[in-house]
Amino acid sequence: xxxxxxxxxxxxxxxxxxxxxxxxxxxxxxxxxxxxxxxxxxxxxxxxxxxxxxxxxxxxxxxxxxxxxxxxxxxxxxxxxxxxxxxxxxxxxxxxxxxxxxxxxxxxxxxxxxxxxxxxxxxxxxxxxxxxxxxxxxxxxxxxxxxxxxxxxxxxxxxxxxxxxxxxxxxxxxxxxxxxxxxxxxxxxxxxxxxxxxxxxxxxxxxxxxxxxxxxxxxxxxxxxxxxxxxxxxxxxxxxxxxxxxxxxxxxxxxxxxxxxxxxxxxxxxxxxxxxxxxxxxxxxxxxxxxxxxxxxxxxxxxxxxxxxxxxxxxxxxxxxxxxxxxxxxxxxxxxxxxxxxxxxxxxxxxxxxxxxxxxxxxxxxxxxxxxxxxxxxxxxxxxxxxxxxxxxxxxxxxxxxxxxxxxxxxxxxxxxxxxxxxxxxxxxxxxxxxxxxxxxxxxxxxxxxxxxxxxxxxxxxxxxxxxxxxxxxxxxxxxxxxxxxxxxxxxxxxxxxxxxxxxxxxxxxxxxxxxxxxxxxxxxxxxxxxxxxxxxxxxxxxxxxxxxxxxx
Amino acid sequence: xxxxxxxxxxxxxxxxxxxxxxxxxxxxxxxxxxxxxxxxxxxxxxxxxxxxxxxxxxxxxxxxxxxxxxxxxxxxxxxxxxxxxxxxxxxxxxxxxxxxxxxxxxxxxxxxxxxxxxxxxxxxxxxxxxxxxxxxxxxxxxxxxxxxxxxxxxxxxxxxxxxxxxxxxxxxxxxxxxxxxxxx
Numbered sequence: 001x002x003x004x005x006x007x008x009x010x011x012x013x014x015x016x017x018x019x020x021x022x023x024x025x026x027x028x029x030x031x032x033x034x035x036x037x038x039x040x041x042x043x044x045x046x047x048x049x050x051x052x053x054x055x056x057x058x059x060x061x062x063x064x065x066x067x068x069x070x071x072x073x074x075x076x077x078x079x080x081x082x083x084x085x086x087x088x089x090x091x092x093x094x095x096x097x098x099x100x101x102x103x104x105x106x107x108x109x110x111x112x113x114x115x116x117x118x119x120x121x122x123x124x125x126x127x128x129x130x131x132x133x134x135x136x137x138x139x140x141x142x143x144x145x146x147x148x149x150x151x152x153x154x155x156x157x158x159x160x161x162x163x164x165x166x167x168x169x170x171x172x173x174x175x176x177x178x179x180x181x182x183x184x185x186x187x188x189x190x191x192x193x194x195x196x197x198x199x200x201x202x203x204x205x206x207x208x209x210x211x212x213x214x215x216x217x218x219x220x221x222x223x224x225x226x227x228x229x230x231x232x233x234x235x236x237x238x239x240x241x242x243x244x245x246x247x248x249x250x251x252x253x254x255x256x257x258x259x260x261x262x263x264x265x266x267x268x269x270x271x272x273x274x275x276x277x278x279x280x281x282x283x284x285x286x287x288x289x290x291x292x293x294x295x296x297x298x299x300x301x302x303x304x305x306x307x308x309x310x311x312x313x314x315x316x317x318x319x320x321x322x323x324x325x326x327x328x329x330x331x332x333x334x335x336x337x338x339x340x341x342x343x344x345x346x347x348x349x350x351x352x353x354x355x356x357x358x359x360x361x362x363x364x365x366x367x368x369x370x371x372x373x374x375x376x377x378x379x380x381x382x383x384x385x386x387x388x389x390x391x392x393x394x395x396x397x398x399x400x401x402x403x404x405x406x407x408x409x410x411x412x413x414x415x416x417x418x419x420x421x422x423x424x425x426x427x428x429x430x431x432x433x434x435x436x437x438x439x440x441x442x443x444x445x446x447x448x449x450x451x452x453x454x455x456x457x458x459x460x461x462x463x464x465x466x467x468x469x470x471x472x473x474x475x476x477x478x479x480x481x482x483x484x485x486x487x488x489x490x491x492x493x494x495x496x497x498x499x500x501x502x503x504x505x506x507x508x509x510x511x512x513x514x515x516x517x518x519x520x521x522x523x524x525x526x527x528x529x530x531x532x533x534x535x536x537x538x539x540x541x542x543x544x545x546x547x548x549x550x551x552x553x
Numbered sequence: 554x555x556x557x558x559x560x561x562x563x564x565x566x567x568x569x570x571x572x573x574x575x576x577x578x579x580x581x582x583x584x585x586x587x588x589x590x591x592x593x594x595x596x597x598x599x600x601x602x603x604x605x606x607x608x609x610x611x612x613x614x615x616x617x618x619x620x621x622x623x624x625x626x627x628x629x630x631x632x633x634x635x636x637x638x639x640x641x642x643x644x645x646x647x648x649x650x651x652x653x654x655x656x657x658x659x660x661x662x663x664x665x666x667x668x669x670x671x672x673x674x675x676x677x678x679x680x681x682x683x684x685x686x687x688x689x690x691x692x693x694x695x696x697x698x699x700x701x702x703x704x705x706x707x708x709x710x711x712x713x714x715x716x717x718x719x720x721x722x723x724x725x726x727x728x729x730x731x732x733x734x735x736x737x
Binding site (some may be wrong): 021031038041 | 561565568569570572573574575578579582583586587590594602604611612613615616618633667669670671675685686688689690692705717720721
C-alpha cells in the first residue's frame with residue numbers, strides 16, 4: 001500500500017469486508033458447467049486459418065502478386081529437405097554432465113522400455129508445408145502429430161505429420177509426402193528423424209535421452225538445470241538444457257531457421273513417479289525475448305494404433321524426388337563450382353530445357369508450376385557463394401527477371417456501397433485462379449463517393465499503388481480483410497527470410513476493361529513483371545557426387 | 554534446486570487457447586477469475602450473482618476468443634465482457650444489499666462491522682467503487698487494476714485515494730472510526 005494513503009486501518013477493514021468474500025477458482029467445475037463453451041474452444045484449432053501450406057504456396061505462386069515472395073522463400077527449404085534427407089544428423093542436445101540430471105534421463109530411458117506404442121500431439125512455429133525442422137520466431141504455431149508402434153516381431157512403424165507434410169514408415173519402406181503431390185521414398189525403413197523430421201526423435205525417447213547423456217560428456221558450452229516441481233497431475237522432474245547454435249555463422253543466413261542452428265533452451269518434463277516423459281518445450285533465445293518454438297501438448301503411452309495409419313495413399317500425379325544418380329555425362333556436373341551450377345541451372349530454365357533442369361533437381365519430372373514461373377527467365381546477376389550454419393552445401397545469391405505474366409482481375413460494384421471491389425483473379429484464358437471472397441459486404445466509406453466514382457481500372461491501379469506502399473488500410477478498400485491478413489503474414493514471412501518484399505514486388509501494367517456476360521462481371525487485363533533476388537542452395541554430398549539444386553527457387 | 558517457474562504471458566495463452574488448448578484457457582481462468590469476481594461483485598453487490606457473472610464471462614470469452622483483436626489486451630477485453638454480463642444480471646437480480654451477506658467464519662460483532670463497511674463501499678459511485686473492490690477483493694496491484702480498467706496507474710492511484718477518503722468520511726458519519734476498529 002502506498003504511504004501517501006496513510007490509513008492502514010482502512011486498508012485492513014476494507015480487506016476484511018471485501019476480501020473475506022473471495023472465492024477460489026475452480027476450472028474443473030466451470031468446465032462441467034459449460035460443456036458447450038469447452039466444445040467450442042476445443043474446436044477452434046479446426047477453424048483457425050492456415051497461414052500457408054504447400055498447396056497454398058502453389059496457388060500463391062501461380063497467382064498472387066505479392067505473396068509469391070514468401071512462398072518462394074518457403075519452397076527453398078522444402079526442396080532442401082527433399083534431397084538432403086537421407087543422412088541429416090540428429091539435432092544437437094548437449095547437456096553438461098550432471099549426476100542427478102543423468103539419473104533422470106536414465107530413469108526415463110528405463111521407463112520407456114516397456115512402452116510398445118506412443119502418440120504425441122505437439123505444435124511448432126513453422127510453415128505447414130515446409131521442412132519439418134524449419135522454425136521461425138514469428139511464424140504461427142502449426143500442429144504436429146506423431147505415432148510410433150513396435151509389434152511383437154519387433155517391427156517399428158511410425159508416422160509424423162503436419163498439415164503440408166507427412167512421413168510414414170510401414171516397416172518395409174519410408175515415404176514422405178509433401179502435399180499436394182511431391183514425394184520421396186526410401187526403399188527401407190529409415191530411422192526416425194530422417195527427412196529432417198527432428199521432432200520424430202520424441203517418438204524414440206530412449207534414443208533421444210541416450211544421445212543427451214552421451215553428449216553431456218562432450219560439450220561444455222551448454223547449461224543444464226534440474227528442478228523438482230509439481231502440477232495438478234503430480235510431482236515432476238523438469239530438466240532444462242541450454243544449447244548454443246551449432247555451425248558457422250560467418251554469414252548468419254541460417255541463424256534461427258532451425259533449432260540446432262539457434263541458441264535455445266529445451267525443457268523436458270518427466271513424471272516423477274512413472275519417470276516417463278510427459279512434456280517437452282523448446283525456446284529460442286531471440287534478440288528481444290525467448291520465443292516458444294516447439295511444445296508437446298499431449299503424450300499418450302501404449303495407445304491402440306491401427307497399422308493402417310502407417311500407410312499412405314499417394315496422389316495420382318505424384319512427382320518423385322530421388323537421390324541423384326550417376327549420369328552419362330556426370331563428370332561435367334561433378335566439376336562445376338557452386339556458382340557455375342547456379343548459372344547452368346538458370347540457363348536451363350531460361351531456355352526451357354527441362355531435361356537439363358531435371359539434372360539439377362533430382363525429381364522425376366518438371367513441375368508445371370515451376371515451368372510456368374521460371375520458364376523463359378532472364379539472369380540479371382549471380383553472386384559469390386557463401387556457407388551458413390550446419391548446411392552442407394553452398395548458397396549462391398542470384399537476381400533473375402521472370403517472364404511477364406498476363407492475368408485478369410474480376411471486379412464488382414453490386415454491393416451496398418456501390419463501389420468496385422476485387423472479387424477474383426483469372427488467368428489469361430479467363431480461368432479462375434483465385435476466388436477473393438467477401439464474407440461481409442464492402443463497407444460504406446466515410447468518403448465513399450470518391451471510391452464510388454472510380455472505374456474498375458482505377459481500382460486495380462489504386463490497389464497496386466497501395467500495395468507498393470504497403471498501405472494495408474488503403475488496400476482494404478479494394479480487397480476483403482481476410483486477404484489483407486494473408487498478405488501481412490506473407491510480408492512477415494518474406495522479411496524473416498531476408499527478402500525485402502517492397503523492393504521485389506512485381507510491376508503491374510493495367511490494361512483494358514471488359515464486361516463478361518457469362519461471368520456477369522467486369523474484368524481488367526493486367527500484365528505483371530517481376531525481378532527475384534534470392535539465394536540458391538546447391539550441394540554435392542550425394543552418391544553421384546554432382547552438384548544439385550537443393551532449394552532457393 | 555531451482556523452483557523458478559516463468560508464467561506464460563496472456564498473449565501466448567490466448568494464442569494457444571485459440572488453437573484449442575483448454576489448459577491454456579484454464580490458466581487464463583485461474584489468472585483472472587478473482588478479477589472478474591471483483592468486477593462483477595462491484596457491479597452487482599451480491600457475491601452469489603457475481604459468481605454467476607464471472608462464470609458466464611469465461612463462457613462468453615471462450616466462445617468469442619477468435620474475435621479478440623489484440624491478444625495483449627485480453628484482460629481489458631475480459632473486463633468488458635464481465636461488466637456487460639454483470640449489467641445484464643443486475644437487471645434480473647434485485648440483490649443490491651451486499652451487507653446482508655455474512656462471512657461464514659466471522660464473529661457476529663465483526664459481521665456488523667464489516668457489513669457496515671460494505672454498505673458504505675456500495676454507496677460509492679461505480680467509478681470509485683470498482684478500483685476499491687479490485688484492490689481489496691483480489692489484492693490486485695495498481696498496474697493490474699490499470700490494465701483491467703484501461704486507465705493509467707496514476708489514475709488508479711487517484712481514484713483509490715478519493716474513494717478511500719469518501720469511505721472514511723462516511724464511516725465516520727455512521728460512527729465508525731479508527732478507534733472503533735481497533736476495538737474489533
